[in-house]
Amino acid sequence: MKQSQLFTKTTKETPKDETSFNAQILIRAGFIDKVGAGMYNFLPLGLRVLNKINNIVREEMATVSGQEVLMTALTPKEVWQATDRWDNFDVLFKLTGNDDKEYALGATHEEIVTPLAKKFLCSYKEMPKSIFQIQVKFRNEKRAKAGLLRGREFIMKDMYSFHTDQADLDEYYETVKAAYFRIYERLGLKDLTYLTYSSGGAFSKFSHEFQTLTEAGEDHVYICPDCQVAVNREIIAEHNFCPVCKRADLTEAKAIEVGNIFKLGTKFSSAFDMKYMDQNGDSQEVIMGCYGMGPSRIMGTIVEVFNDERGIIWPESIAPFKIHLLSLKENKAATAIYQELINNNIEVLFDDREDVGAGAKFADADLIGCPYRLVVSSKTLERGGVELKARTSDQMEIIPLDQIINQFKR
Amino acid sequence: MKQSQLFTKTTKETPKDETSFNAQILIRAGFIDKVGAGMYNFLPLGLRVLNKINNIVREEMATVSGQEVLMTALTPKEVWQATDRWDNFDVLFKLTGNDDKEYALGATHEEIVTPLAKKFLCSYKEMPKSIFQIQVKFRNEKRAKAGLLRGREFIMKDMYSFHTDQADLDEYYETVKAAYFRIYERLGLKDLTYLTYSSGGAFSKFSHEFQTLTEAGEDHVYICPDCQVAVNREIIAEHNFCPVCKRADLTEAKAIEVGNIFKLGTKFSSAFDMKYMDQNGDSQEVIMGCYGMGPSRIMGTIVEVFNDERGIIWPESIAPFKIHLLSLKENKAATAIYQELINNNIEVLFDDREDVGAGAKFADADLIGCPYRLVVSSKTLERGGVELKARTSDQMEIIPLDQIINQFKR
Numbered sequence: 001m002k003q004s005q006l007f008t009k010t011t012k013e014t015p016k017d018e019t020s021f022n023a024q025i026l027i028r029a030g031f032i033d034k035v036g037a038g039m040y041n042f043l044p045l046g047l048r049v050l051n052k053i054n055n056i057v058r059e060e061m062a063t064v065s066g067q068e069v070l071m072t073a074l075t076p077k078e079v080w081q082a083t084d085r086w087d088n089f090d091v092l093f094k095l096t097g098n099d100d101k102e103y104a105l106g107a108t109h110e111e112i113v114t115p116l117a118k119k120f121l122c123s124y125k126e127m128p129k130s131i132f133q134i135q136v137k138f139r140n141e142k143r144a145k146a147g148l149l150r151g152r153e154f155i156m157k158d159m160y161s162f163h164t165d166q167a168d169l170d171e172y173y174e175t176v177k178a179a180y181f182r183i184y185e186r187l188g189l190k191d192l193t194y195l196t197y198s199s200g201g202a203f204s205k206f207s208h209e210f211q212t213l214t215e216a217g218e219d220h221v222y223i224c225p226d227c228q229v230a231v232n233r234e235i236i237a238e239h240n241f242c243p244v245c246k247r248a249d250l251t252e253a254k255a256i257e258v259g260n261i262f263k264l265g266t267k268f269s270s271a272f273d274m275k276y277m278d279q280n281g282d283s284q285e286v287i288m289g290c291y292g293m294g295p296s297r298i299m300g301t302i303v304e305v306f307n308d309e310r311g312i313i314w315p316e317s318i319a320p321f322k323i324h325l326l327s328l329k330e331n332k333a334a335t336a337i338y339q340e341l342i343n344n345n346i347e348v349l350f351d352d353r354e355d356v357g358a359g360a361k362f363a364d365a366d367l368i369g370c371p372y373r374l375v376v377s378s379k380t381l382e383r384g385g386v387e388l389k390a391r392t393s394d395q396m397e398i399i400p401l402d403q404i405i406n407q408f409k410r
Numbered sequence: 411m412k413q414s415q416l417f418t419k420t421t422k423e424t425p426k427d428e429t430s431f432n433a434q435i436l437i438r439a440g441f442i443d444k445v446g447a448g449m450y451n452f453l454p455l456g457l458r459v460l461n462k463i464n465n466i467v468r469e470e471m472a473t474v475s476g477q478e479v480l481m482t483a484l485t486p487k488e489v490w491q492a493t494d495r496w497d498n499f500d501v502l503f504k505l506t507g508n509d510d511k512e513y514a515l516g517a518t519h520e521e522i523v524t525p526l527a528k529k530f531l532c533s534y535k536e537m538p539k540s541i542f543q544i545q546v547k548f549r550n551e552k553r554a555k556a557g558l559l560r561g562r563e564f565i566m567k568d569m570y571s572f573h574t575d576q577a578d579l580d581e582y583y584e585t586v587k588a589a590y591f592r593i594y595e596r597l598g599l600k601d602l603t604y605l606t607y608s609s610g611g612a613f614s615k616f617s618h619e620f621q622t623l624t625e626a627g628e629d630h631v632y633i634c635p636d637c638q639v640a641v642n643r644e645i646i647a648e649h650n651f652c653p654v655c656k657r658a659d660l661t662e663a664k665a666i667e668v669g670n671i672f673k674l675g676t677k678f679s680s681a682f683d684m685k686y687m688d689q690n691g692d693s694q695e696v697i698m699g700c701y702g703m704g705p706s707r708i709m710g711t712i713v714e715v716f717n718d719e720r721g722i723i724w725p726e727s728i729a730p731f732k733i734h735l736l737s738l739k740e741n742k743a744a745t746a747i748y749q750e751l752i753n754n755n756i757e758v759l760f761d762d763r764e765d766v767g768a769g770a771k772f773a774d775a776d777l778i779g780c781p782y783r784l785v786v787s788s789k790t791l792e793r794g795g796v797e798l799k800a801r802t803s804d805q806m807e808i809i810p811l812d813q814i815i816n817q818f819k820r
Binding site for chain 2: 005006007008009030033035036037039040041042043044047050065067068069070071072073074075076093094095097098099101105112116117119120125129131136138140141142152153355
């Protein structure tokens with residue numbers, strides 16, 4: 001992509017109505033645009049990042065046999081009444097249609113997925129099954145001041161699994177847990193992300209959150225220094241020791257919840273009378289699990305974790321482009337390099353702008369945060385190549401023109 | 411994908427609460443699920459088709475320099491008041507947030523995109539620009555009985571372009587028109603789809619719809635037998651002749667609107683005071699165009715157009731799978747073929763179900779409508795291969811086992 005053609009441009013000004021760091025810097029760099037509290041447009045650079053996160057999530061859900069669907073965002077009042085959540089789930093946006101029926105905007109989809117799965121999963125032979133979607137969700141939050149960390153409208157991956165018995169759910173739950181850690185590893189977040197024990201409800205002792213440690217977090221967790229597990233604030237009074245090694249000297253830390261998984265048991269199958277026929281021809285209640293993860297919140301988390309005073313530092317797996325190619329008044333030579341990178345399917349943002357000075361181009365590259373910066377100038381060409389600098393390093397080196405592709409091709 | 415693992419199964423029963431053919435057959439085949447009037451879940455097979463349509467649209471929008479974004483579905487009341495549409499656009503779903511602010515669910519996005527573009531497009535040097543999104547849209551329809559053809563919640567591609575003058579918009583508009591016809595060609599709809607002249611508003615004599623002829627259509631158009639253009643009902647009283655060749659004997663036909671493009675002029679830039687600096691340093695109003703297309707409606711249209719008494723007949727470009735491979739009690743041989751197809755990146759749905767008879771498998775293949783059916787049975791293996799039948803034909807032929815990949819690889 002040529003930067004001269006890019007829809008957005010960067011700005012040095014911090015947006016006045018935005019208090020969260022992740023939103024401030026993403027707005028300044030042209031990744032997102034604020035429509036209102038907790039409501040953001042994803043702009044071309046931002047949507048590229050979001051789609052890359054979505055695709056990593058999608059690939060890992062496929063490894064645990066998740067089948068992708070897309071459920072409605074409009075959900076009828078009746079299904080929420082069936083689970084007693086119409087009046088008891090305070091973040092539901094509610095509205096009335098021209099048909100005088102009432103609807104909620106989907107904040108989560110147990111109430112839609114259970115009646116749906118009931119239509120297809122009738123026999124023990126048809127389970128286990130697992131379906132997921134990556135979808136816009138809505139939560140009528142009173143307080144939405146954390147940028148992408150707490151949206152009134154946000155992107156969520158929600159998966160739901162259906163099992164004949166608890167042992168099968170327990171086994172599947174562990175495979176999803178492992179898939180979640182693979183996702184955090186691919187996103188560069190694994191070392192900072194703690195499996196966090198939280199309250200389980202009627203059907204299991206614990207549920208689990210995945211909490212990424214950062215001062216920007218709104219959550220408080222109590223971490224075990226040995227096990228990379230934590231206990232959340234909700235249950236710390238009762239469980240003030242590490243659930244794995246039993247150490248009692250847990251340390252408080254701030255964190256962002258980047259995922260949560262939950263054994264639902266028969267809570268929803270019971271509400272919707274979802275039963276299956278077992279091997280003996282007897283009718284049994286279906287056992288369910290649910291597995292949430294917010295790609296837009298993860299995008300905000302990554303920005304909070306990976307940055308410096310000059311801008312964002314994207315992990316390569318989700319960077320909008322791998323390379324930011326800067327032409328300093330050498331557009332002819334730079335265009336040839338740009339074309340060669342494109343021809344080799346290497347993602348590159350090409351700063352070909354002729355009316356922008358070197359300082360502004362360097363500042364933009366740091367702010368936008370692509371992993372590698374390539375500079376083409378008369379000086380680098382005299383030295384026979386281009387200047388390469390990783391966003392994470394201050395070291396620069398000259399790469400000969402005929403070595404550029406080799407440098408970046410896997 | 412193994413059919414034994416597929417989340418859905420087909421049904422012979424026509425859903426009772428569904429009067430539209432496209433929804434009936436898509437529900438029976440397991441592509442979609444009805445949540446309420448004009449509200450459908452996309453199931454694994456249906457989402458595969460929808461995503462393929464989306465990707466064709468996305469590719470063609472890229473050819474006209476469209477940059478993809480994702481705007482919010484929640485839109486503040488103020489922006490609709492600025493264009494006088496809060497009280498005058500009867501399909502808006504309206505709701506109130508916990509912040510006591512009022513919102514509409516996005517039915518179209520001129521009111522969001524114009525203030526957004528105003529932030530980035532300030533100079534003649536920064537135009538033309540064009541941005542689009544593929545997004546869930548909401549319309550509070552009183553009557554939503556046409557399945558995917560008229561959703562209260564549906565998928566829409568909406569693109570908006572920004573220009574310094576009318577001539578630039580006029581030129582761009584024609585390139586988008588051509589891109590639309592490339593999309594219909596790739597979807598197999600081009601021969602049936604008529605460029606249809608409709609009312610233009612203050613800034614141009616006509617806007618244009620793309621109308622696909624079918625008895626299932628809710629629209630009436632008046633077609634020229636020579637020019638593959640039409641006039642819509644709205645303007646036929648004034649323009650009762652072909653806009654191209656001037657023939658007056660137009661023929662009435664029923665059709666589905668599968669796209670529409672519109673020269674907005676300064677209607678929205680004026681409402682939001684979106685101006686740019688021209689070459690002389692003078693402030694000028696931005697000229698806009700908008701370009702809509704509904705991938706979910708297109709999916710319904712294709713089902714209405716391409717079917718027979720046995721089921722759907724998907725065009726290869728958007729079929730959920732290219733091949734439906736049926737094992738008739740020969741799962742070992744069929745699994746080897748399945749694996750080889752997978753290894754060669756050929757999309758295949760493998761009916762490996764052991765408790766389903768041949769008749770039901772054939773019926774499912776016809777109902778689901780993949781372009782090619784491959785049958786593996788003791789008979790076909792005795793004849794040295796598999797039986798190939800195209801969904802569009804009654805002819806069958808035996809393909810030797812070692813020729814299967816060659817047959818399908820491009």
